Amino acid sequence: MEPAAVDVFGDLDAVFALEGEEITRDPLSEVLRVEHQGLRYYVKRYWGAGKGLRRYLGRPRVKAEWQNLKHFADWGIPTAPIAAYGLERRGGAFARGALITQELVGTEDLAALARQGDPRLSDTRWVDGVSRQLARATRTMHDHHFAHNDLKWRNLLVNQQGELFFIDCPTGAFWHGPLLRYRIIKDLACLDKVAKQQLSRTQRLRFYLQYRGRSRLNAGDKQRIRRIVAFFEGRE
Numbered sequence: 001m002e003p004a005a006v007d008v009f010g011d012l013d014a015v016f017a018l019e020g021e022e023i024t025r026d027p028l029s030e031v032l033r034v035e036h037q038g039l040r041y042y043v044k045r046y047w048g049a050g051k052g053l054r055r056y057l058g059r060p061r062v063k064a065e066w067q068n069l070k071h072f073a074d075w076g077i078p079t080a081p082i083a084a085y086g087l088e089r090r091g092g093a094f095a096r097g098a099l100i101t102q103e104l105v106g107t108e109d110l111a112a113l114a115r116q117g118d119p120r121l122s123d124t125r126w127v128d129g130v131s132r133q134l135a136r137a138t139r140t141m142h143d144h145h146f147a148h149n150d151l152k153w154r155n156l157l158v159n160q161q162g163e164l165f166f167i168d169c170p171t172g173a174f175w176h177g178p179l180l181r182y183r184i185i186k187d188l189a190c191l192d193k194v195a196k197q198q199l200s201r202t203q204r205l206r207f208y209l210q211y212r213g214r215s216r217l218n219a220g221d222k223q224r225i226r227r228i229v230a231f232f233e234g235r236e
Helices: 003-009 012-017 061-074 110-116 124-143 177-198 201-212 219-230
Strands: 021-026 029-036 039-046 082-090 093-102 156-158 164-166
Touching: 003 012, 003 029, 012 039, 012 082, 012 093, 039 061, 061 082, 061 093, 110 156, 110 177, 124 164, 124 177, 124 201, 177 201, 177 219, 201 219
Parallel strands: none
Antiparallel strands: 021 029, 029 039, 039 093, 082 093, 156 164
């Protein structure tokens, strides 16, 4: 934990007593933005893991998220710095937990850029730079048999220098065999869901080739692209 954060994030009692700007909230968790000594942090507080056996079995969502962010850092995938994390069990059941990440200053998520009609999305050089970073990070993740499972534009941040960061990955996990192949298709389809509205077919194809690390498609690539494009058909 960063020294500057010890006073406010030293234990779960302190974290759950914090007040700040509410960003999101659902029946099991909430996200606050708080400021301390000139730095801003995102505080994710979980007080539930679900109903019934979910409270006892499997990895709590908050633990999955901090472990996944650590995987990203280990693999060289830029992500939000972790300031603190922890969880508490009572009688073997998940009781509460928290993850605190430091703000990535001057960033916006790609979905927000799309909604705002940001001119950078019309800049072919800028798009190519971000596309290459995204392709490399996504391939790295998949090469480790890991799928994000929510790889949407809203979970990708970019700063004014065009540097890309991955955030919010509580449902990511390791997979093998057919399950991994399915999850890879889902990750790529999630990315393409907004890309097909914002980018040209050439830019989308270029991203896939960057992801595959080749200059031309082979028969397997063409089959995979068909599955990616058709993944959300009938679900939207």
